[in-house]
Amino acid sequence: xxxxxxxxxxxxxxxxxxxxxxxxxxxxxxxxxxxxxxxxxxxxxxxxxxxxxxxxxxxxxxxxxxxxxxxxxxxxxxxxxxxxxxxxxxxxxxxxxxxxxxxxxxxxxxxxxxxxxxxxxxxxxxxxxxxxxxxxxxxxxxxxxxxxxxxxxxxxxxxxxxxxxxxxxxxxxxxxxxxxxxxxxxxxxxxxxxxxxxxxxxxxxxxxxxxxxxxxxxxxxxxxxxxxxxxxxxxx
Amino acid sequence: xxxxxxxxxxxxxxxxxxxxxxxxxxxxxxxxxxxxxxxxxxxxxxxxxxxxxxxxxxxxxxxxxxxxxxxxxxxxxxxxxxxxxxxxxxxxxxxxxxxxxxxxxxxxxxxxxxxxxxxxxxxxxxxxxxxxxxxxxxxxxxxxxxxxxxxxxxxxxxxxxxxxxxxxxxxxxxxxxxxxxxxxxxxxxxxxxxxxxxxxxxxxxxxxxxxxxxxxxxxxxxxxxxxxxxxxxxxxxxxxxxxxxxxxxxxxxxxxxxxxxxxxxxxxxxxxxxxxxxxxxxxxxxxxxxxxxxxxxxxxxxxxxxxxxxxxxxxxxxxxxxxxx
Numbered sequence: 001x002x003x004x005x006x007x008x009x010x011x012x013x014x015x016x017x018x019x020x021x022x023x024x025x026x027x028x029x030x031x032x033x034x035x036x037x038x039x040x041x042x043x044x045x046x047x048x049x050x051x052x053x054x055x056x057x058x059x060x061x062x063x064x065x066x067x068x069x070x071x072x073x074x075x076x077x078x079x080x081x082x083x084x085x086x087x088x089x090x091x092x093x094x095x096x097x098x099x100x101x102x103x104x105x106x107x108x109x110x111x112x113x114x115x116x117x118x119x120x121x122x123x124x125x126x127x128x129x130x131x132x133x134x135x136x137x138x139x140x141x142x143x144x145x146x147x148x149x150x151x152x153x154x155x156x157x158x159x160x161x162x163x164x165x166x167x168x169x170x171x172x173x174x175x176x177x178x179x180x181x182x183x184x185x186x187x188x189x190x191x192x193x194x195x196x197x198x199x200x201x202x203x204x205x206x207x208x209x210x211x212x213x214x215x216x217x218x219x220x221x222x223x224x225x226x227x228x229x230x231x232x233x234x235x236x
Numbered sequence: 237x238x239x240x241x242x243x244x245x246x247x248x249x250x251x252x253x254x255x256x257x258x259x260x261x262x263x264x265x266x267x268x269x270x271x272x273x274x275x276x277x278x279x280x281x282x283x284x285x286x287x288x289x290x291x292x293x294x295x296x297x298x299x300x301x302x303x304x305x306x307x308x309x310x311x312x313x314x315x316x317x318x319x320x321x322x323x324x325x326x327x328x329x330x331x332x333x334x335x336x337x338x339x340x341x342x343x344x345x346x347x348x349x350x351x352x353x354x355x356x357x358x359x360x361x362x363x364x365x366x367x368x369x370x371x372x373x374x375x376x377x378x379x380x381x382x383x384x385x386x387x388x389x390x391x392x393x394x395x396x397x398x399x400x401x402x403x404x405x406x407x408x409x410x411x412x413x414x415x416x417x418x419x420x421x422x423x424x425x426x427x428x429x430x431x432x433x434x435x436x437x438x439x440x441x442x443x444x445x446x447x448x449x450x451x452x453x454x455x456x457x458x459x460x461x462x463x464x465x466x467x468x469x470x471x472x473x474x475x476x477x478x479x480x481x482x483x484x485x486x487x488x489x490x491x492x493x494x495x496x497x498x499x500x501x502x503x504x505x506x507x508x509x510x511x512x513x514x515x516x517x518x519x520x521x522x523x524x525x526x527x528x529x530x531x532x533x534x535x536x537x538x539x540x541x542x543x544x545x546x547x548x549x550x551x552x553x554x555x556x557x558x559x560x561x
Contacts, residue, residue: 049423075425087420089413100413103406104425151425 002027002155002186003048007057010040010047017043019210020057025155025188030181032189032197032218034231035207041190042084044207045159048188049081050074061155076104078154082161084190086144090133094124097132097143101150110150117146120176138169145176149185156180158189162196174200194231198222206231238377243500244493245375249384249453251492252391256446257469258476258484259398260439266415266479267435269335273342274322276466277349278315278440282447283457284357285311287364290452294365303367304452311444318349319440323433346463353459361458364451387449394442395485401438402481411435415479464534468495471541477554486552491537499533 003025010018018040025031033041046052048059050071059066061079074080089097098117102110118125121142127135132143141161148156158177162170170193178200181187191197198204198218206214206227214221221227257279264272286307293303326345330338371382402408414421414431422428450465451457468491476487506527508514514525544551 051419051423070427071422072425072427075423081423083420083423087417087423089416089420091416092409092412096409096412099406099409100421100424100426103410147424 001025001060002062003188004060005044005048005057006060008044008047008054008059009056010043010052011055012040012043012046012052016055017210018047021205021207021210021212023205023212023215025186027154027186028184029203030177030187030189030201032191032201032204033207034191034194034197034204036231037192038209039207040210041207042159045081045084045157045188045190049079049157075151075153078152079157080148080151080153080155081157082144082148082159084159084163086137086140088132088135088140088143088147091131093129094132094135094143095128097147098124098150101147104151109152113150113152117149120149120179121146138165138172141165141169141173142176145173145180149180153185155186155188158187160190160192162191162193170196194227195222198227239500240497241376242378243496245378245380245384247493247496248489249387249492250496251472251489252388253446253449253453253488254469254472254492255485255488256391256394256442256449257465258473258488259395259481260443261470261473262476262479262481262484263411263435263439265473266481267411267432268327268331268338269479270327270338271342271470271478272322272327272436272439273339273466273470274345274349275439275443276462276464276469277346277353278318278443278462279447279450279465279469280457280459280462281318281349281353282311282315282444283451283461284353284362284447284459285314285444286448286451287357287362287457290367291362291365294367300367300369304448308445308448311448312441315440315444315447316437319436319443320433322349323436328429328432346466350459350462357457357459359459361456364455364457366455368452383453387453390445390449394445398438398442399481407431407434468534468537471537471544474551475540475544477551480551480553483551483553490552491540494540495533495536498536499530502528502532503530 001024005021005023007020007022008018009016009020021044033044035041043052047054050066050069054067062077066074089100092100098114102113123139124143124146127139132140135143145161161173161177165173174196177187177189189197189201198221201218203216204218204221205212206221214224214227257275260275260278261272264270289307289310290303293306322345326341327338330341368383372379402411410421410426410431413424414426414428418428469488472487472491473484475491476483476485503526508525508527509519509523518525
């Protein structure tokens with residue numbers, strides 16, 4: 001078990017945004033957490049990476065409780081988040097952004113990994129010396145994912161990677177997510193785009209007003225009438 | 237003409253020092269949006285420590301340059317410690333507080349440091365021993381002293397070094413990333429507290445050198461010397477665009493030149509006899525009736541500050557218009 005949440009409760013903005021959830025991610029899995037806007041998905045991710053404290057319950061990563069671990073310590077242990085809204089450093093160049101992803105590393109593989117990101121995202125290579133703020137939304141999202149990969153994550157947390165992107169780019173982003181998972185990176189994907197997320201994931205959790213209401217194999221959730229009605233826009 | 241060149245030389249020398257002090261303001265502002273009003277006091281402490289050392293070693297028969305270097309070598313770590321201590325004790329506990337709280341705290345830290353210095357070094361104006369031989373060179377009809385050349389060269393070297401640190405190293409990249417988005421920088425593994433502390437320490441180290449230079453240039457030091465110097469350097473940082481590192485360098489040099497030219501010409505330009513307005517008794521036989529003399533030198537920095545705040549609040553090189561105090 002790479003990640004294990006037990007009875008996790010998190011407060012955000014004065015309310016209990018996460019009301020006691022259980023969630024596990026096993027090594028090699030691509031797990032998605034879907035739900036409507038404000039269901040508590042992003043709050044859950046922020047708690048996992050230490051940006052918000054758990055009000056109750058526990059978060060175990062790689063067998064260790066993360067309570068009290070400083071935020072900057074977790075990437076060193078392979079827990080890496082690509083934050084919502086991309087969170088790129090707009091005034092740094094594309095290459096500096098990628099270098100920041102490898103901030104915790106000092107091994108010789110960094111240069112090779114940089115080349116790898118440029119292979120996956122050729123647009124970033126073309127724009128390596130531009131400041132990241134000049135990139136389009138889709139390119140910024142690719143930069144955010146590439147930057148996270150530069151840390152060589154064991155567990156990659158992706159917070160709404162398709163948010164605000166044109167449909168063509170959404171498809172491209174999910175293709176990339178699937179490819180990253182295929183290369184052995186464990187992923188916890190938070191998405192509002194439930195259909196796309198369930199199509200690439202192994203398993204999924206459905207979150208509603210702070211609680212997990214459904215969980216299971218992604219294929220099963222895609223066929224579940226409740227999910228189809230509430231999240232896939234179909235009438236049962 | 238030669239007074240023009242002379243004032244440019246004097247202005248660049250002074251401006252280079254302003255630039256070095258302005259960097260301390262702008263780096264801290266860039267990373268935590270705090271105007272560290274106590275930074276001028278760090279410069280003062282640098283001058284004071286070097287005074288103590290230079291004074292003690294003046295009679296030892298060492299070469300003058302070595303004495304000054306030892307003075308700077310003692311001032312730098314002391315100032316770095318002061319810079320680190322103020323961040324750790326005064327500002328870090330207020331990191332999440334409303335913006336006004338750290339600002340007022342900065343003024344408090346400034347007062348505390350000033351009065352601690354008064355207790356240590358007394359209220360008197362301390363005169364540096366005259367150990368550096370006065371060497372002068374003629375340049376385009378103006379004179380430039382060896383000290384001026386040294387100050388200019390050293391300041392430019394420090395600016396280049398800082399630019400390399402900020403734009404070419406891992407720490408520098410982390411500093412810029414933290415300045416833009418501390419939350420995401422933490423997610424990348426940056427220990428934001430350490431980066432902020434490093435910023436204070438680097439700024440204080442630069443301030444220490446500036447203090448030594450000001451002390452040896454003017455030959456005097458006093459516990460109050462940090463406030464006007466600090467405010468001028470702050471004006472230079474605003475002129476260049478607060479938070480912008482190249483801006484602080486440009487703003488400092490420009491402010492120094494403006495100030496020197498202003499001081500050089502204000503007497504002539506406000507001589508009422510020139511305009512036939514002066515009292516006849518004073519103006520007779522080519523006499524003068526000067527409204528403002530070069531003792532108004534200090535006014536120019538603040539006139540520039542006001543003009544910038546009114547007409548271009550983002551400064552010369554700043555992009556973002558400041559939305560905060």
